[in-house]
Amino acid sequence: MISSAVDRYKQVQQNTLTPGELLLALYDGLFRFLNGAKVCFENNQKPRGRELLCKAHAVISELYLALDYKHNPDLCANLASVYDFSMSRITEANRDADPEGITEVLRVLSPLREAWQQAVPEAHKDNANKAKARTTEGR
Numbered sequence: 604m605i606s607s608a609v610d611r612y613k614q615v616q617q618n619t620l621t622p623g624e625l626l627l628a629l630y631d632g633l634f635r636f637l638n639g640a641k642v643c644f645e646n647n648q649k650p651r652g653r654e655l656l657c658k659a660h661a662v663i664s665e666l667y668l669a670l671d672y673k674h675n676p677d678l679c680a681n682l683a684s685v686y687d688f689s690m691s692r693i694t695e696a697n698r699d700a701d702p703e704g705i706t707e708v709l710r711v712l713s714p715l716r717e718a719w720q721q722a723v724p725e726a727h728k729d730n731a732n733k734a735k736a737r738t739t740e741g742r
Contacts, residue, residue: 621723621727623719623722623723623726623727624723624727626666626719626723627719627720627723629662629665629666630712630715630716630719630720632658632662633659633662633663633666633712634709634712634716636655636656636658636659636662637655637656637659637705637708637709637712638709639651639652639655640652640653640655640656640659640696640702640705641702641705641706641709643655644696644700644701644702644705645702649700652697652700653697653700656693656696656697656705657697659693659708660690660693660694660697663686663689663690663693664690666682666686667682667683667686667687667690670682670683682715685711685712685715688711689708689711689712692704692705692707692708693705693708696708
């Protein structure tokens with residue numbers, strides 16, 4: 604019963620998040636999976652670590668597939684390179700149960716996460732201000 608309530612909550616949350624908020628949620632989950640896998644490997648809990656790395660790989664795959672080259676081809680190409688590197692290192696870390704490979708991925712993705720954490724609220728604030736200005740002009 605609790606599980607179905609949690610599932611419904613997550614579905615409502617997904618349907619009400621802005622694209623930026625969804626992106627941040629994906630990055631938060633990604634980092635949770637990567638850090639969890641690293642701890643598991645450090646504590647010789649390889650099966651759980653591998654499970655978490657598979658989830659991290661799936662998140663990065665989704666981020667990769669969501670790239671829209673029409674809007675900013677150069678940025679998308681750069682992000683694709685970072686995501687390719689990250690997926691490759693995750694695959695190797697998973698194969699070898701190597702926490703150092705995970706550390707590399709965290710190091711590479713951290714600046715992106717920090718940038719999105721700053722950019723998304725700013726964009727949301729700018730959009731709210733623009734909407735408010737349009738409403739004020741219409742009076």
